[in-house]
Amino acid sequence: MTSGADLIGGIYDAATEPALWNDVMLRLVRKTGARSGIFYDHHNVTRQSRILGMEGFEQHALERYEQYYGALDPWHKAGLSWPVGSVAQTPSLIPDSELKRTEFYQDHLRPQKLFYAMGGPVERTRSHMAVFGIQGSYENGFFSPEIQALVTALAPHFRRAYRMQQALDSVRREGMAFETVLHLLQQPVLVVDREARLSFANAAGEQLLREATLLRLVGGRLRAAHRGDVAAFAAALAPQGAGDSGSLVLRRAAAKAPVMVRIMPLRRPNRAEWSGRVALMVELPPPPRGLDTWAAAFRLSPAETRLWAALTAGRRLIEIADESGVSVNTLRVQLRTLFQKTGVHRQADLLRLALEAPRPTSDPGT
Template identity: 30%
Template sequence: MDVTDIVERFRRAAFGLEDWQDALAGFAGATDARVVHLIGMDRSGAVAFDLIRGVTPDMVDTFVREGGLSRHTNPRTGVAIDGPMLRTVFDDALLSRHERDALPIYRNLFDRADAGFAALTRLRVPGCDAILSLLRPRSFLDSADREAHIIDAAAPALSDIMAQAVALGAGLDRTVRETAELLEQRVLLLDGDRRMVQMSPGCEAWLAPAGPLTMRGGRIHARDAATDRALSLAIAQALDPLQALRPGRRVVLRMPGSDGHDEGERLILTVRAAPRRPSGPLARARVMLSAKTAAAPSAELFADLFGLTPAEAQVAVLLAVGHDSAAIARLRGCSVATVRTQVMALLNKTGTHRQGELVARLRGAC
């Protein structure tokens, strides 16, 4: 496969006409690379795109855990920031074999893939520090001129293609947000690392100094610890391919009142997977948070939040205001055994284990 064919595969992948893995495979075939990695990080350090072929998911986890994206632990990452633009650099220009052997990511990842030696080039993608890495055994060094010729010839066109793909992906993220806004008014799109991608104008209040959300290390968190745990679980479900098609989890956010202390509006935040285009343009959004206002705590609020039946929701309201099972049975004209059965259903649906914990969960949602 020549350079023209390689570039055409990437161009087709950028517009959704071919899988990105096919494009990476073409580059691997032309250079005998074991691993091909194409990554770009924006100025905040968030990953704008990350395409890799030739390693298993657990190896990628090892790479990230050992600091593979940090220039302080991986000299190759420094090429993306400080290296020569559109010119191939080989490992020997970056570090000695002794230095390479001392770095955990090389021992734990690259040796396992029999791809300990790399040829790298920095791509020109506006707004990103981008790098193309091709890795294989030491035989890379035996054909360095040939590999450098192929990489250098393809790099300018790949830079343009990735820039177009990023722009097109951002446009598709914007379309997702605007479509969701028509249904639920306020929408916040996050990437897979909880970093903000796009948000509706009405979401600024969520991130205000007294708002229910905050940014820590560039990532979105709920200000309240219990709510943040619920939000983390909801995001984890949205990111899990086995659960992403399930209905989104709901989390209640409580906005501050006009005086900054009393409670204001309650928001039912629905957390779900954003529409994915894994083989098409590089859209960053992975998680969509949308909200609707709950006017006051009610059976409707509990039913919507926890997926309760009407009867269970009425019992939840009575529990939240302090009634015990006997009182609820009298008020609802049913047996205590029926109420206990409904309480068991509430424990299951709210993820609680004791009635006191259930009541605290219900009151916390109010």
């Protein structure tokens, strides 16, 4: 069993090309030895599910699930309160003996020779919940701890990819530029060519380069800030093929903890070959925000401060509306006021300003 690094690139490819989700689930099923796998988005109000990717299910079984058995699914009901991003096996949600007595098992799972499942929700709002998982037979028993560790490691990537896909869907509906979405992401994203020449950095990536403690620009080329990582970083930017995604741990200055950098070759549109560029996704720990300091300086209301914090965390207005019970129109009014008070004109500028916020002091008088 490998670490699953070979799947991570495919997960992010599927975020930008949703037709690839079926391939992701096929590879996950093969790697884990499961009978089936599924990634779906469920609308909690209409109780309708949208299949993002699947493997090992017949179409008529999915139709029956959406029409009838979904409402009886004890796994899904447990998922409504399941911690987002966590992965568990179904026996921890419902005992085997209790599952066997359900109509859901007898009439839906049993004909498909399914009994156990493992996975979890990767996103949840008041209206939606996105879930991924794999399923196996009763005869094969529980999934091994090794497989559970693999699926757990993949969960945050499913979460990020799902949120990227949602953002891109919004872009396509609203006609926004793709770069605008990347600037709104809290995670630093940088794109370089095979010579390490920087062609793009989102707002968080620009802040990372200004700090120069992990990566820095030298003559327009990106290099590791720590001398001991320079050679390894340069070598990682030249993958052997279009599908060779990987990762690299880089050290930081000032005795800070090392950071994981995901390296994903970018393919040419509608082609398999490598475009000669790679995207770097830097998994930094959340920086101190200090928005309370800015709130006082700009005389923000509590509602405006909460909106800024949610946007900084990568939430979209529709998600914030779902979670807070405030209409999107009200949030747009608050956002316009927030722009006026802070003197910026884009959500990306709010993110940049938040990244530069001073840490609040413990003594208001200092």
